[in-house]
Amino acid sequence: xxxSTAGKRLLKEYKALSSDPPExxxxxxxxxxNLFVWEALIEGPKGTPFENGVFPAELRFPxxxxxxxxxxxxxxxxxxxxxxxxxxxxxxxxxxxxxDPMQYEKASERWSPIxxxxxxxxxxMSMLAEPNDESPANVDAARQWREDRKGYxxxxxxxxxxxxxx
Amino acid sequence: MDTLPDxxxxxxxxxxxxxxxxxxLRCEVCKEFYQNPVITPCSHTFCSLCVRRCISADGKxxxxxxxxxxxRLVGNFAVREVVGRFVEGRERALEVARxxxxxxxxxxxxxxxxxxxxxxxxxxxxxxxxxxxxxxxRAVEKPIEVLxxxxxxxxxxxxxxxxxxxxxxxxxxxxxxxxxxxxxKSCKGAQESDRRTTRSxxxxxxxxxxxxxxxxxxxxxxPTPPPQRLPGLNYALLRDTALKKxxxxxxLPSHGRRxxxxxxxxxxxxxxxSNCDASDxxxxxxxxxxxxxxxxxxxxxxxxxxxxxxxxRKDYDAQAHxxxxxxxxxxxxxxxxxxxxxxxxxxxxxxSAQTEDGKEAVEKSHTTQTTQQDSSSRPxxxxxxxxxxxxxxxxxxNLTGEIQPPSSAPTSSLPNPHTNADRxxxxxxxxxxxxxxxxxxxxxxxxxxxxxxxVEQSAGMP
Numbered sequence: 104x105x106x107s108t109a110g111k112r113l114l115k116e117y118k119a120l121s122s123d124p125p126e127x128x129x130x131x132x133x134x135x136x137n138l139f140v141w142e143a144l145i146e147g148p149k150g151t152p153f154e155n156g157v158f159p160a161e162l163r164f165p166x167x168x169x170x171x172x173x174x175x176x177x178x179x180x181x182x183x184x185x186x187x188x189x190x191x192x193x194x195x196x197x198x199x200x201x202x203d204p205m206q207y208e209k210a211s212e213r214w215s216p217i218x219x220x221x222x223x224x225x226x227x228m229s230m231l232a233e234p235n236d237e238s239p240a241n242v243d244a245a246r247q248w249r250e251d252r253k254g255y256x257x258x259x260x261x262x263x264x265x266x267x268x269x
Numbered sequence: 270m271d272t273l274p275d276x277x278x279x280x281x282x283x284x285x286x287x288x289x290x291x292x293x294l295r296c297e298v299c300k301e302f303y304q305n306p307v308i309t310p311c312s313h314t315f316c317s318l319c320v321r322r323c324i325s326a327d328g329k330x331x332x333x334x335x336x337x338x339x340x341r342l343v344g345n346f347a348v349r350e351v352v353g354r355f356v357e358g359r360e361r362a363l364e365v366a367r368x369x370x371x372x373x374x375x376x377x378x379x380x381x382x383x384x385x386x387x388x389x390x391x392x393x394x395x396x397x398x399x400x401x402x403x404x405x406x407r408a409v410e411k412p413i414e415v416l417x418x419x420x421x422x423x424x425x426x427x428x429x430x431x432x433x434x435x436x437x438x439x440x441x442x443x444x445x446x447x448x449x450x451x452x453x454k455s456c457k458g459a460q461e462s463d464r465r466t467t468r469s470x471x472x473x474x475x476x477x478x479x480x481x482x483x484x485x486x487x488x489x490x491x492p493t494p495p496p497q498r499l500p501g502l503n504y505a506l507l508r509d510t511a512l513k514k515x516x517x518x519x520x521l522p523s524h525g526r527r528x529x530x531x532x533x534x535x536x537x538x539x540x541x542x543s544n545c546d547a548s549d550x551x552x553x554x555x556x557x558x559x560x561x562x563x564x565x566x567x568x569x570x571x572x573x574x575x576x577x578x579x580x581x582r583k584d585y586d587a588q589a590h591x592x593x594x595x596x597x598x599x600x601x602x603x604x605x606x607x608x609x610x611x612x613x614x615x616x617x618x619x620x621s622a623q624t625e626d627g628k629e630a631v632e633k634s635h636t637t638q639t640t641q642q643d644s645s646s647r648p649x650x651x652x653x654x655x656x657x658x659x660x661x662x663x664x665x666x667n668l669t670g671e672i673q674p675p676s677s678a679p680t681s682s683l684p685n686p687h688t689n690a691d692r693x694x695x696x697x698x699x700x701x702x703x704x705x706x707x708x709x710x711x712x713x714x715x716x717x718x719x720x721x722x723x724v725e726q727s728a729g730m731p
Contacts, residue, residue: 107568217297
C-alpha cells in the first residue's frame with residue numbers, strides 16, 4: 104500500500120505532523136496498515152465558544168491523493184454553520200477545483216496538491232472561530248449565528264460541555 | 270517511521286534551520302526531494318512526474334492555479350544539481366549536526382595537520398594533501414586522483430567480478446550503485462579528503478572511473494541520445510481498437526475497459542515524459558518505467574481496490590453484529606439444513622444422513638460449500654480456533670457413530686490424490702484444513718448438531 108504515491112506522501116505528512124505538530128492539532132492514521140483513513144483531534148480555538156472543547160474528526164483520503172482532497176467528518180455532534188448535521192465539514196480547501204457546489208469560492212482557496220492535512224486542520228480551526236455564512240451547510244446554525252449570536256454561543260458551549268461529558 | 274527521511278529530522282539537531290532548507294528542496298506535491306525538477310511558465314518548480322499528473326488532472330499549476338500546459342515545462346537543472354549534492358551530503362551532515370560525528374571530525378583534523386600517521390597510507394595522504402593545497406595556487410594542474418584511477422582501470426578491469434567496481438578512493442570492491450553511499454558514509458579515504466572530493470565533483474573526469482569500469486551499464490561509454498517526448502492523444506477521436514493498437518505499439522498492456530485504457534495511456538505519458546526530463550545518469554530504462562506503470566495500476570489505477578473496503582471501524586462490535594443479524598443467520602441455517610436433509614427425516618442420527626437417500630443432497634451442498642469457500646479465499650485457514658472447534662466435533666462423531674469410508678461417495682468426478690490416505694485416517698487428513706480440499710467428503714456435514722452456528726460465532730466473522 105505504501106508503495107503508492109499517495110501512501111508515501113501520507114506517510115511523510117504523518118511523520119511531519121508527529122515530529123512537529125501545530126498547536127491544538129493531533130492527527131494520524133487510525134491503523135498504520137491503512138494510511139487512507141485518519142483520525143484527527145482539533146482543539147477549540149481560544150476566545151471562541153468552542154474553547155476548551157476537543158473535537159475528533161475522521162479524514163478519508165482518495166487513492167489519487169494529493170490530486171484530489173480528502174473528506175472530513177466530525178465524529179461528535181457539531182453546531183456550526185459550515186458543518187452538516189452528519190458532521191461533514193464544508194470548507195473551500197476541501198473542494199476540488201473542478202467542483203464548486205456553492206459557486207462562491209475563489210479557485211485559489213480550493214484544494215490543490217500542495218495543500219496538506221496540516222493546512223486543512225488549521226483551516227478548520229479558523230473556520231470554527233470565524234464561520235462563513237455565505238453558503239451555510241447547516242442553515243439553522245447559520246441563521247442562529249446571524250440573528251441570535253448569544254443563543255448560538257450558548258448552544259455551542261452546551262455542546263462542548265456535553266462532548267466532554269460534563 | 271523513524272527511518273523515513275524528512276525535513277523535520279533537522280529540528281532536533283543543532284541545525285534546526287536546515288529543516289526549512291530541506292523543505293525547500295522537496296517537491297510540494299509529493300514531499301520527496303525534487304526528482305527531475307521542472308519549472309512551469311509561472312516559475313514554480315515541481316518534480317516532472319508530479320506536475321504532469323496535476324496538469325492532466327486540472328490543467329493548472331498546483332501552486333498558483335494559473336493555467337499551465339505540460340509541453341511548456343522545462344527542466345530546472347540548477348535545482349537538480351543542488352538537490353543531488355544535498356542528498357549526497359545529507360546523511361553525514363545530519364550525523365554531524367546530531368553530534369555523532371563531532372569526535373570523528375576532530376580526530377581527522379588533527380591527523381591531517383600533525384601528519385602522525387605512519388607508513389604507506391600516511392604518505393599517500395600527505396601527497397594528496399600537498400597536491401590539493403598546491404592546486405589552489407597553480408592554475409592548471411592535473412589532479413592526482415585521475416592518474417590513480419586511470420591506472421586502476423587498466424590493471425583491474427579483468428580481475429573484478431561481473432557487476433562490481435572499485436571505490437575510486439579506498440579501492441574496495443563493490444557494486445556500482447553502492448559507490449556513492451559508500452563514499453558518503455563509510456569510505457575512510459573520502460572522509461580524509463572532503464575538500465578534494467568537493468573539488469573533484471566539478472571535474473567530470475573523476476566520475477568516469479566507476480562508471481566506465483562498470484560492465485553493468487555499458488550505455489555510459491556510448492552515450493545514447495535522449496528519448497523523445499510522446500505527444501498527447503485526443504482520445505475522443507480514437508476508437509477502442511485504434512486506442513488498443515496505440516497501447517500495443519508502445520508495448521503496454523491493452524486489456525481493460527476504454528476508460529482504463531485511457532488512464533493507462535495518460536499515466537504512461539506522464540512516466541515517459543518525466544523520464545525525458547531526467548539527467549543521463551538517473552534516466553530509467555523502459556523496463557523500469559513499465560514496472561512503475563504496473564505499480565501505479567495496482568495502487569492508484571482503475572484496477573486498484575477501494576481503500577475503504579478493508580477498513581473496519583474502530584468501534585465495530587462483532588457481537589452486536591451477530592445479535593442484530595441473528596434472524597438472518599437462523600434463516601440461512603434453516604435453509605441450508607432443509608436443502609441438505611431434503612429427503613432424510615428431521616432428527617435423524619449420525620449414520621442416517623449417510624444413507625443413499627441423503628447422499629445426493631449432502632454431496633450437493635458439500636460441493637457448493639467448497640466452491641464458495643474457495644472463492645472467498647478460505648476464511649478459516651488462519652483461524653485456529655474455528656478449525657479446532659470443527660476438529661473436535663468431527664472427532665467426537667467419529668468416536669460415537671460408524672461412518673462409512675468416503676470412497677463410497679460419488680467423489681470420482683473430482684480428482685483426488687489423497688483418496689487412499691483419506692480412507693485410512695479420515696480424521697487427520699480431513700481436518701488439517703476443513704475447506705482447502707474440494708475432494709474430501711466430510712462427515713461433519715451430516716451431523717445433526719449445528720456446526721454452522723458454532724463456526725460462525727467462534728470465528729467472529731461479520
